[in-house]
Amino acid sequence: MTAGKIVAVMLTACVALILSHPATLAQATDRHAVHRFANVVDLTHALDEYTPYIPVPGLTFPFKKTPIATVVKNGVAANRWEIHEHLGTQIDAPIHFFEGALSLDQLPVASLVVPLAVIDISARVASHPDTSVTVADIEAWERQHGRIPERAAVMMRSGWDSRIDDARAFVNADAGGVMHFPGFSPEAASFLARSRQAAGIGVDTLSLDRGDDATYATHKAWLGTGNWGAELVANLQHVPPVGATVFVGATKVKGATGGPVRLIAVW
Amino acid sequence: MTAGKIVAVMLTACVALILSHPATLAQATDRHAVHRFANVVDLTHALDEYTPYIPVPGLTFPFKKTPIATVVKNGVAANRWEIHEHLGTQIDAPIHFFEGALSLDQLPVASLVVPLAVIDISARVASHPDTSVTVADIEAWERQHGRIPERAAVMMRSGWDSRIDDARAFVNADAGGVMHFPGFSPEAASFLARSRQAAGIGVDTLSLDRGDDATYATHKAWLGTGNWGAELVANLQHVPPVGATVFVGATKVKGATGGPVRLIAVW
Numbered sequence: 124m125t126a127g128k129i130v131a132v133m134l135t136a137c138v139a140l141i142l143s144h145p146a147t148l149a150q151a152t153d154r155h156a157v158h159r160f161a162n163v164v165d166l167t168h169a170l171d172e173y174t175p176y177i178p179v180p181g182l183t184f185p186f187k188k189t190p191i192a193t194v195v196k197n198g199v200a201a202n203r204w205e206i207h208e209h210l211g212t213q214i215d216a217p218i219h220f221f222e223g224a225l226s227l228d229q230l231p232v233a234s235l236v237v238p239l240a241v242i243d244i245s246a247r248v249a250s251h252p253d254t255s256v257t258v259a260d261i262e263a264w265e266r267q268h269g270r271i272p273e274r275a276a277v278m279m280r281s282g283w284d285s286r287i288d289d290a291r292a293f294v295n296a297d298a299g300g301v302m303h304f305p306g307f308s309p310e311a312a313s314f315l316a317r318s319r320q321a322a323g324i325g326v327d328t329l330s331l332d333r334g335d336d337a338t339y340a341t342h343k344a345w346l347g348t349g350n351w352g353a354e355l356v357a358n359l360q361h362v363p364p365v366g367a368t369v370f371v372g373a374t375k376v377k378g379a380t381g382g383p384v385r386l387i388a389v390w
Numbered sequence: 391m392t393a394g395k396i397v398a399v400m401l402t403a404c405v406a407l408i409l410s411h412p413a414t415l416a417q418a419t420d421r422h423a424v425h426r427f428a429n430v431v432d433l434t435h436a437l438d439e440y441t442p443y444i445p446v447p448g449l450t451f452p453f454k455k456t457p458i459a460t461v462v463k464n465g466v467a468a469n470r471w472e473i474h475e476h477l478g479t480q481i482d483a484p485i486h487f488f489e490g491a492l493s494l495d496q497l498p499v500a501s502l503v504v505p506l507a508v509i510d511i512s513a514r515v516a517s518h519p520d521t522s523v524t525v526a527d528i529e530a531w532e533r534q535h536g537r538i539p540e541r542a543a544v545m546m547r548s549g550w551d552s553r554i555d556d557a558r559a560f561v562n563a564d565a566g567g568v569m570h571f572p573g574f575s576p577e578a579a580s581f582l583a584r585s586r587q588a589a590g591i592g593v594d595t596l597s598l599d600r601g602d603d604a605t606y607a608t609h610k611a612w613l614g615t616g617n618w619g620a621e622l623v624a625n626l627q628h629v630p631p632v633g634a635t636v637f638v639g640a641t642k643v644k645g646a647t648g649g650p651v652r653l654i655a656v657w
Binding site: 157158159160163164165167168169170171179182183184186188191192194195197198199200201202203204205206207208209211212218219220221222228232233235236238272275339342365366368370371372373374375376377378379380381382383384385387389390 | 424425426427430431432434435436437438446449450451453455458459461462464465466467468469470471472473474475476478479485486487488489495499500502503505539542606609632633635637638639640641642643644645646647648649650651652654656657
């Protein structure tokens with residue numbers, strides 16, 4: 124190859140490289156460049172007194188909002204809330220099951236802006252709610268979509284959020300009070316923490332655990348690794364299996380075991 | 391210049407271009423590319439019973455958290471909260487001052503992931519807390535940093551958050567009960583809505599208004615445009631004047647006039 128040809132080839136390569144990265148060029152030419160996302164999807168259910176929750180007699184209760192001021196009477200409107208830390212689209216901190224572990228305000232902020240991976244088991248759940256995301260599901264997902272990104276939020280899409288307006292169907296308790304809905308298996312949770320360094324897991328149901336596991340095995344396996352878990356996640360059918368970033372807007376209450384969370388996916 | 395020298399210069403240029411954009415190159419070779427931000431800054435104060443708030447006798451009250459279950463007694467820990475909608479790092483919805491206007495759950499999700507612009511008036515505030523971000527401040531900022539991006543969150547950095555651990559100094563009421571801290575002027579708020587299409591404004595103090603304005607003129611001027619306002623914003627000294635994106639993790643409570651918000655800046 125002559126020097127002239129080498130120059131030509133390199134010129135072509137350089138131009139191709141430049142043309143393939145318009146955003147980079149725009150940034151280079153505009154010192155006030157701002158980042159815009161083409162897609163912004165809300166993964167959060169709106170919370171009200173009808174929002175389903177795990178019924179624990181004497182402990183849990185529905186959300187309650189009471190006016191403390193109104194525009195007509197006070198010139199300004201405001202409400203007080205009675206709420207517990209595990210209501211609505213919510214996040215669990217490790218201290219929920221482990222004394223002395225991280226509380227909600229102590230979660231590293233870098234763990235709250237992470238890549239999102241969505242594992243869809245809705246076809247299986249439709250006929251069999253007593254099922255879990257397993258290690259085999261994760262491996263099957265990876266064969267299709269590539270390795271789960273490090274420090275990702277891995278979420279189960281079970282199709283359960285279609286029941287959100289029917290708290291009874293959402294809790295799905297049988298005559299004996301045993302709940303039936305899917306979750307993560309404890310083994311899958313451990314695998315995601317240890318072998319994929321996941322930052323968080325999420326479910327579109329009421330619990331990281333399957334509804335029929337009263338031992339909270341998945342909560343313990345997962346939160347024991349020092350990471351967060353999200354429940355009652357919405358709209359996972361509207362985000363790609365991989366490629367989005369999720370913002371985890373965890374309420375920052377000192378010492379909290381969990382709390383409402385605003386989840387927003389962007390890509 | 392010889393062909394050899396041209397090749398050398400182009401090689402150097404290409405290598406420099408490649409080395410300056412490692413993330414871009416990594417994305418080009420990975421079909422499951424995920425977005426990572428080099429900087430993630432938490433703009434949220436942790437909420438507890440000592441967090442300052444605007445005292446309105448008979449209406450407002452400090453945050454309260456009470457255990458409803460503990461690991462020792464119940465195998466799981468959880469708390470109940472008593473809270474009103476304008477406590478801690480918080481967001482106001484238009485319905486806070488206007489009946490029938492947007493409530494917290496109705497804010498468009500696209501308005502919750504926006505470019506951040508920070509206007510620093512801390513030098514002036516240090517000697518004179520009864521001051522505001524004015525239209526002149528915005529114009530001066532634009533001469534230095536370029537036009538405020540459309541649909542941005544524009545935040546006042548007054549230095550006030552250095553007082554966060556002293557509620558009395560934060561509220562800064564005089565003997566007559568008049569509070570003294572900076573805010574946005576009503577004219578600046580209107581200008582940002584009408585001439586810059588801002589999506590939100592934020593302050594590191596207790597109110598969008600100056601503390602000594604009991605008429606809530608800025609709240610009304612701003613919220614009347616249908617946009618959100620954030621208060622008690624933290625750490626604005628740790629983000630650039632422009633170039634970051636702010637994620638506005640507003641609690642999603644149906645019909646709420648406001649609520650705790652998790653604010654995270656990334657760039």
